[in-house]
Amino acid sequence: MRDILVTGGSGQVGRALLAAAEHDGFRFVAPTRDELDLLRPENFAGILAARPWAAIINAGAYTAVDKAETEVEEVWRINALAPAVLAREAAKVNVPLVHVSTDYVFSGLSDRPYLEDERVAPLGVYGASKEAGEQGVRTGGGRCVILRASWVVSPWRNNFIKTMLRLGAEREVLSVVADQQGSPTSAIDLAHALSTIARTLAYDAAAPTGTFHFSNAGVTTWADFAAEIFRLSAARGGPSARVEPITTAQYSTAARRPAYSCLSTERIQKLYGLTPRPWRIAIADIIDELIPPRTS
Numbered sequence: 594m595r596d597i598l599v600t601g602g603s604g605q606v607g608r609a610l611l612a613a614a615e616h617d618g619f620r621f622v623a624p625t626r627d628e629l630d631l632l633r634p635e636n637f638a639g640i641l642a643a644r645p646w647a648a649i650i651n652a653g654a655y656t657a658v659d660k661a662e663t664e665v666e667e668v669w670r671i672n673a674l675a676p677a678v679l680a681r682e683a684a685k686v687n688v689p690l691v692h693v694s695t696d697y698v699f700s701g702l703s704d705r706p707y708l709e710d711e712r713v714a715p716l717g718v719y720g721a722s723k724e725a726g727e728q729g730v731r732t733g734g735g736r737c738v739i740l741r742a743s744w745v746v747s748p749w750r751n752n753f754i755k756t757m758l759r760l761g762a763e764r765e766v767l768s769v770v771a772d773q774q775g776s777p778t779s780a781i782d783l784a785h786a787l788s789t790i791a792r793t794l795a796y797d798a799a800a801p802t803g804t805f806h807f808s809n810a811g812v813t814t815w816a817d818f819a820a821e822i823f824r825l826s827a828a829r830g831g832p833s834a835r836v837e838p839i840t841t842a843q844y845s846t847a848a849r850r851p852a853y854s855c856l857s858t859e860r861i862q863k864l865y866g867l868t869p870r871p872w873r874i875a876i877a878d879i880i881d882e883l884i885p886p887r888t889s
């Protein structure tokens with residue numbers, strides 16, 4: 594059994610990785626935040642030296658997009674400095690690194706799915722810090738994959754599905770933004786992609802490296818995403834609300850978000866053979882976890 598180091602094991606993506614537990618002779622090992630604090634990069638070398646890691650998946654991050662606007666130093670240390678040091682230390686011991694990044698590195702002014710090499714232009718502190726993290730990983734000197742995802746949801750932690758179900762239980766009508774388009778990504782499907790990439794890098798020195806995109810297939814808006822969540826929830830006897838579409842201008846947030854952030858997944862399909870499922874199918878599985886289907 595070979596060990597793959599996972600940061601952020603308590604997060605959505607980390608939990609999805611750990612839920613999968615074992616994969617063809619590999620095991621995911623996720624130290625706690627006390628054991629591996631991304632704010633303490635001086636400890637990374639010791640952690641990497643502790644055992645012969647087959648690969649690293651950096652799924653830990655500062656992800657509170659609005660709070661990030663005022664906690665700039667902490668955000669930058671976790672999302673930019675830590676990945677750079679991790680990449681440098683991983684290169685020294687020749688361990689491949691898979692780093693998770695985000696659609697928020699883009700401005701959102703496109704009208705067709707973003708390709709991996711397109712110009713980045715983040716709109717807020719979170720996106721800028723993640724973009725700097727990508728640069729740090731790219732220049733770390735080792736074999737690495739940067740995997741950008743968008744609109745990550747899961748049965749765990751805070752995410753759009755859980756927020757909608759909570760608010761749907763409290764209110765009859767919910768106002769949801771209808772002029773931002775993107776693609777939901779199930780953390781479970783993303784974890785499968787990360788696991789495939791990490792294991793391939795571990796056993797194949799010639800495995801593809803560089804930047805890749807992964808999301809579930811299809812485009813939606815937050816309002817239509819919410820409506821689909823309520824449709825699936827109602828069918829299972831769960832909470833439901835009527836969705837009132839509103840504009841971004843009507844819903845003020847501390848951080849600006851891209852108006853369009855769909856990611857082209859052609860490269861990962863071609864080079865890693867990973868074909869994303871349609872988002873509606875992927876989120877139905879998550880809703881099944883949160884609201885088991887009625888048996889009668």
Ligand SMILES: NC(=O)c1ccc[n+]([C@@H]2O[C@H](COP(=O)([O-])OP(=O)(O)OC[C@H]3O[C@@H](n4cnc5c(N)ncnc54)[C@H](OP(=O)(O)O)[C@@H]3O)[C@@H](O)[C@H]2O)c1
Nearest residue numbers: 601603604605606630631632653654656693695742744745
């Ligand atoms: N969520 C999204 O919509 C989204 C979209 C695109 C890309 N992404 C990217 O996907 C990756 C995973 O996101 P996620 O949704 O799984 O995030 P999440 O649920 O917010 O989890 C973040 C993880 O990072 C850990 N973490 C935060 N600060 C840390 C520190 N100082 N030291 C060690 N661990 C720390 C958290 O630990 P605690 O439990 O201790 O807080 C948690 O395990 C991130 O790179 C994120 O940028 C997310």
